[in-house]
Amino acid sequence: MDSIILLIIFVVFVATIKQLPRPKLIGMWAVATVTSLLIFAHHATSTLNLNF
Amino acid sequence: MLVNTRPVNRLGFALLHVYVLGMCAVLTAGFLVQFILGELPCPLCVLQRIFMMLAAIGPIYIIARSRVDAVTTRDFATGYGLSILASVCGAAVSARHILLHIKPPDPGYGSAIFGLHPYTWALITFTVSIVVAGVNLVLSHELEPIDSRAPILSTIVLWIFGAIILANVFVAFALEGFHWFLPSDPTRYELFYDLRILK
Numbered sequence: 001m002d003s004i005i006l007l008i009i010f011v012v013f014v015a016t017i018k019q020l021p022r023p024k025l026i027g028m029w030a031v032a033t034v035t036s037l038l039i040f041a042h043h044a045t046s047t048l049n050l051n052f
Numbered sequence: 053m054l055v056n057t058r059p060v061n062r063l064g065f066a067l068l069h070v071y072v073l074g075m076c077a078v079l080t081a082g083f084l085v086q087f088i089l090g091e092l093p094c095p096l097c098v099l100q101r102i103f104m105m106l107a108a109i110g111p112i113y114i115i116a117r118s119r120v121d122a123v124t125t126r127d128f129a130t131g132y133g134l135s136i137l138a139s140v141c142g143a144a145v146s147a148r149h150i151l152l153h154i155k156p157p158d159p160g161y162g163s164a165i166f167g168l169h170p171y172t173w174a175l176i177t178f179t180v181s182i183v184v185a186g187v188n189l190v191l192s193h194e195l196e197p198i199d200s201r202a203p204i205l206s207t208i209v210l211w212i213f214g215a216i217i218l219a220n221v222f223v224a225f226a227l228e229g230f231h232w233f234l235p236s237d238p239t240r241y242e243l244f245y246d247l248r249i250l251k
Contacts, residue, residue: 001232002098003225009105010217016109016116017210022130029109029134033141036102040145042233043095 001039008032064188064195065118065202068111069209071135071184075108078177079216085170086223091162092238096149098224100174103142105217107181110135112213115206118197128196132185139181146175 012028082101085091093101114131117123149171153160160169168176188195228234229242244250 002095002102002228002234003221005102006105006217006221006224009102009109010214010221012109013112013214013217016113019116019120025113026130026134029106032102033106033138036099036106037141039095039233040099040141040148043099043236044148 001035005032005035005039008035058198060194061197064191065197067184067188067195068115068131068197069202069205071111071181072108072115072209072213075104075177075181076212076216078173079104079220081165081173082170083219083223085162085165089163092227092240094161094238095234095236096145096152097161097170097174098227098234099145100142100149100171101220103138103145104174104177105220106138107135107142107178108213110138110185112210114197115209118201119203119206123197125192125196128192129189132188135185136182136189139178139185143175143178143182146171146178150175 008028009032012025012032015025015028079101082093082097086093110131110133112131113134114123114127117127117131149161150169153169162170165173224234226241226243227238229244229246231242231246235242240250
């Protein structure tokens with residue numbers, strides 16, 4: 001997943017240089033950020049014994 | 053050469069490049085720790101690198117806009133807004149990493165560099181990033197690079213940043229191989245074992 005996110009960041013970088021429309025850039029950036037946060041949540045909670 | 057008459061706008065334009073180069077320097081230091089000291093990055097370390105790159109995308113956006121058109125206040129706010137959001141997320145990851153190793157006698161993950169571990173340096177980097185972005189937004193009227201251009205300098209900065217992202221893509225792929233997640237305590241580059249190049 002991490003390498004896929006980094007690949008998305010590279011695509012965002014290229015799209016930024018190529019002047020893609022602002023909503024598309026922010027959308028792709030948000031996808032990378034939210035996915036990274038989900039991975040962080042996975043790592044933070046995977047070792048816990050969560051019994052809700 | 054910068055083509056702007058107001059020195060304070062030129063300062064704002066220069067700050068954008070310094071911001072990106074600063075992030076590149078920190079990411080390069082991470083590579084030095086990995087390849088010279090031989091300490092493989094854990095999943096949280098990789099996430100901190102990811103958020104540093106996401107934070108640098110903000111100033112990159114402003115620099116890219118300045119190459120084709122005059123930068124507007126909206127562009128300036130968008131760029132530094134992205135930086136603040138990514139830096140806050142990165143700071144949360146760094147803080148979590150510090151808290152994991154805060155209980156004595158835990159020696160911390162990896163070697164200390166100038167007395168601090170890499171994840172502590174990462175928290176300092178994210179904090180500085182938030183402060184710089186905040187100051188730029190507060191002083192946006194003075195610092196936004198309205199008509200500033202430095203084609204050669206901007207191109208060099210963009211190439212360096214692009215190369216660092218690509219290097220991180222390859223390193224992360226080598227570390228995780230054909231698995232969904234990085235191992236929590238990596239000891240080898242999984243890709244070479246998945247491809248049976250190493251046994």
